[in-house]
Amino acid sequence: MNDETPLRPEDAVELNPTHHFRWEEPQQAHVLLYPEGIVKLNETAAAIIEAAIAAPTIDAAAKTIASRYGRDDLEPKIMNFLEDARAKGWIRVKS
């Protein structure tokens, strides 16, 4: 999968193997830890990453999130966020 190809709903994504994603009690937030860096995620960002790396496809993750929040108009926003997360090197498309 080329880095430049836009993400598709049928793609599966995974965490960049150099990154760790976990709940951090003192921060009361999910964090991403990686070489030379820490990112504290807000609740929405954490929910999307958590769902996306657990689901077989982005589409399936979007459905999980939609049912969790009781909304069905979120897929474009999820897609945008995941594109951003990929550009930052947090996640990648599973090959």
Added chain:
Amino acid sequence: MPKDGSGLSLDGLGMPLWLVVELTYKCPLKCPWCSNPVDFERYRNELSTEEWKDVLRQGRALGALQLGFTGGEPMLRPDLEELVAEAERLGYYTNLITSGVGLNPERLRALKAAGLKQVQLSVQAPDRELSKSLVGLDVFDHKIEIARAIKAEGLPMVLNVPVSRYNIERTQEFIDLAEDLGVEYVEFANLQYYNWALLNRAELLPTREQIDLSEKLVNEARARLGKKLTIYFVVPDYYDNRPKACMNGWGSIHLTIAPDGTALPCQEARLIETLEFPNVRERGLAWAWRESPAFQKFRGDSWMKEPCRSCDEKEKDFGGCRCQAFLLTGDAANTDPVCVKSPDRGLIDELTGCARSDSPRCADKLVMRDIHKRLAAAATAKA
């Protein structure tokens, strides 16, 4: 050390997110820009394994997340694997900052099994000969072997290049080496002039033209390699108009523990002789971080003098580096003289004006990290 391009994007909420433990000042290499104190031999009473474990526990309780094992050479501590295992149990993201000397495939496997997440390997030259003259030992081949072993273990690796006049014109060769090794990150760390580097500043400081050319090559490589290789380029602050946001502010998110248990806001802070730093052997880490006078001294902005006090950028750079203000102006509370608003900026211009572009020669010009040579050099300077 502050990193241009490093991914820090949170307010620490008063927690020391970044804990650096200098396990020992001992090191087989003699790098003439070492960040350890020039009188490192005074601090021989290293913390024991149990004392370090206690430091790690206390750090985690204070909210530390990133942990750097460094030195000196941390591989000289036979208990490193045990300390990494404890750090992993406590939930740190554990980094090893090493010259590679003392690291072999067996210890590497043991460290990975113990939970090590990342290795930062220093490489001072792209070839054996220059490497030997810069670090005082023939270790280049070993470094390359160990870099390949780190990749073979699947650990992410940062190749750390301390940049000076002696290697800045080899930028492209370093990039090619990083590409060949398949590392994920290269950090071109232009030297910051403290301790041993300060002692050798006249010999090590590159010119503005050399830095611009190096950065141009870095930018070309970034465009060509994209996400395959992330290249950090630490700005040499003498050539900037504004000071670095040193440590994200004093006592803000960084906490360093020296080999003897002294708690410091950064690895160089000990050089501010007017401050008395707390020691974890005497009082706990929580007290050192939250209450000790040394950590309180430059927190926030109430300590600032003009021009910082009324400057609208004080939230951005926190007045720069306290150590640099102390070293160059004699008062750690002054504005970092790198700032063009500082009345002392002339000191920096004078220094950069003396930077040379002639071909450097190692022999006898550099004071290597060797206590006896340093004392001999000091005696010659006085005579």
